[in-house]
Amino acid sequence: MRFLARGGRSSKDRTSLRRHRAARPVLLLLSLFLVGATYAAVSPATESVADGAADAQLIAQGKALFSQNCASCHGLGGEGLAQQGAPALTNVGAAAVDFQVSTGRMPMANPLVQAPAKENTFTEDEIAALAAYVASLGQGPAIPTEDQYNPAGMSPEDVSRGGELFRTNCSACHNFKGAGGALPNGAVAPSLQNATPKQILEALRTGPGQMPIFAEGALPDENAKQVIAYIEQVNAVPAAGLSLGGLGPVAEGFWAWVAGIGSLVLFAVWIASRGARA
Ligand code: HEC
Ligand code: HEC
Known part of the structure; x- marks a missing residue:
């Protein structure tokens, strides 16, 4: 066997051996490529037919559910009914349906x-069926996939970047900790405590109610994931008992009082000491 005798070879032998050894991976790659190409040539036809049938079934099921539960306000074709104040759903996409129904x-x-x-x-x-039906009516963002919203494995730097983005883009309505707040026009920006990562990304992409849409161009998936990681971290803190905010407004007011009165006392002492000198 050539391989066993490797140690005793001249450098010339070794180069030819290397050439031989390179041949194996190349052959392997070539055959993999051939398999891939054959598969690609054969499979799309069968796959898309099966997919198409499954899609059509899902859409039909969704249409039935839609006419029972949604059409009274949104119209049978999702065109929206003005007298119900219900918007058209023709271009809201699957993500909006998944968000609105799952919450x-x-x-x-x-x-x-x-x-x-x-x-x-x-x-x-x-x-999924409702979303597929509404998606079939027009265009709009699809339901995001897990790799788009799962913040697992984000670094502390990512989380603090997410915090910056959150304070710039979200805290005006949702409060800096995502606790929620009232909006001037009577609407409410809810607490983000119970929102799942998927729902957060869907809310960003579809802008429910009074919330603006944060499209991919303004807030790319990577940044959205950092925001999600930040929200998840903030949500986890009260349970660990590390946050002053978790104690509620009375406790916060108490500490404001202690700090406020404390600094007034220090100020008074300082004035008194100056007065004494004069
Ligand atoms: C009683 C009337 C009513 C019914 C029933 C109803 N909707 Fe709505 N829907 C509304 C109104 C009003 C709004 C707008 C208010 C809002 O977004 O808070 C809305 C908003 C939406 C939106 C958000 C649209 C956007 O621009 O992002 C989606 C998606 C939606 N509805 C889907 C559904 C689905 C799916 C069903 C059935 C499972 C349904 N709705 C049933 C009244 C209704
Ligand atoms: C102009 C105010 C405003 C801003 C800015 C805003 N939101 Fe919202 N957000 C809202 C309102 C209002 C709702 C509730 C909409 C509804 O119920 O129809 C909401 C709903 C949500 C929800 C759904 C919560 C749930 O549990 O149902 C999430 C998640 C969310 N926002 C995340 C964000 C994030 C993240 C940002 C920043 C990138 C942001 N929002 C910026 C006003 C805002």
Whole structure:
């Protein structure tokens, strides 16, 4: 065997051996490529037919669910009904449906200023079907995939960048810790405590209610993920008991009082000492 005798070879032998050894990976790559090419040539036809059938079935199921639960306000074709104040859904995309239904906002019980979040009564499959039907009506953002929103493995630098982005873009409405707050026009920016990473990204891309849309161009997926990592971290803190904010406004007021009165006392002492000198 050539390989066993390797140690005793001249340098010339070694180069030819290297050439031989290189031949193996090349052959392997070549055959992999051939397999790939053959597969690509054969499979799309069969795959897209199967996909198409599954899609059509999902859309049909979604259409049925939609006419029972949504059409009274949004119209049978999702065109929106002005008398219900319900917007057209023709270009909102699957992400908007997944967000609105998974947070329990839709179906709305009755048209209000703002659809409140509540218990979602649909299964994941039903939501997928509804989303597929609405997506089939036009264009709009798709439901994001896990690699777009899962913040696992983000570094501390990522989290602090997320914090900066959050303070610049979100805290005006949602408070710097995501605790939520009232908006001037009677709407409410909810607490982000219960939002899942997927729902956060969907909210960014679809801009529910009074919230502006943060499109991919303004806030790329990578930055959105940093914001998500920050929100997740902030949400985790109160449970660990490290945050003053977790104690509520009374405790915060108490510390403001201690610090405020404390500095006044120090100031008074300082004035007194100057007075004594004069
Ligand atoms: C009682 C009336 C009503 C029903 C029923 C209803 N909606 Fe809505 N929907 C509204 C109103 C009003 C809004 C706008 C208010 C808001 O976004 O808070 C809205 C907004 C939406 C949006 C957000 C659109 C956007 O521009 O982002 C989606 C998506 C949606 N509805 C999907 C559904 C689906 C799916 C169902 C059925 C499961 C449903 N709705 C049932 C009234 C309704
Ligand atoms: C102009 C105010 C405003 C800004 C800025 C804003 N939001 Fe919102 N956000 C809202 C309002 C209002 C709602 C509720 C909409 C509704 O219920 O229809 C909301 C809803 C959400 C929700 C859904 C929460 C849940 O549990 O249902 C998430 C998540 C969210 N916002 C994240 C963000 C993030 C992240 C940013 C910054 C990149 C941001 N928002 C910026 C006003 C705002």
